[in-house]
Amino acid sequence: MKNRSRIMLAAGLAVGLALACAPANAQQPAPAKPASPASIAAAKEILEMKHANAMYAQAVPSIVEQAKNNIMQNNLNYQKDLNEVAVVVAQSLAGREKEIGEGMAKVYADAFTEQELKDLVAFYRSALGQKLLVAEPQAIQSSIEYMKQWAQAFSQTVNAQFRAEMHKRGKDYQ
Known part of the structure; x- marks a missing residue:
């Protein structure tokens, strides 16, 4: 049972x-079907217009330098050799950062339809699109600066409220 x-x-x-x-x-x-060559081409054109390659242009030398520094932390006696090897490694891997651009184009091609990508290319070629390409980086930088300033000012407000509430409880602090 x-x-x-x-x-x-x-x-x-x-x-x-x-x-x-x-x-x-x-x-x-x-499973998503592979992006068409036209989608990839349009995505690459958009990324080129947006100067996306500036984001990753120094990827190879930066990663080589980081690897060298990590190895050197435990092997200080190899500093001279590691500096020389870093140059060789960076030269042998030069150009690999283009893989990032290829990957980014695929991401765009997967995120947007072929027609949407073509419409975006047309937009970025327009007067307003050209203005956006020129003005957006500064607008983003200014927005980041504004957010930092706002956060600093707001943190003072928050701290003042903490101080006031703690004072009500008879607990003053520096």
């Missing part, structure tokens, strides 16, 4: 798990 109960329990769990997993499997999206 105990065996029969265990078998029924196990069978019930198996059926329950199968039913619970079935809808989840049915809801999984179909």
Whole structure:
């Protein structure tokens, strides 16, 4: 009788798990089809217009320098050799940062339809799009500076409220 109960329990769990997993499997999206060459080309054009390569132009030398510094932390006696090897490694891997641009183009091509990418290219070629390309980096930088200044001022307000609330409790602090 105990065996029969265990078998029924196990069978019930198996059926329950199968039913619970079935809808989840049915809801999984179909694998995305590869982006078309035209989508990739439009994405590359957008990234070029936005000067995206400036973000990763120094990726190889920076990563080589970081690796060298990490190795040097535990091997100070190899400093001269590591400095020389870093030059060789950086030269041998020069150009690999272009892989980042290829990957970014694929990300854009996966995020937007071919027509949307073509529309974006047309927009960035327009007068307003050209203005956006020129003005946006400064607008973003100014926005970041504004947020920093706001946060500093707001933190003073927060600190003042903390001080006031703690003073009400008879607890003053520096």
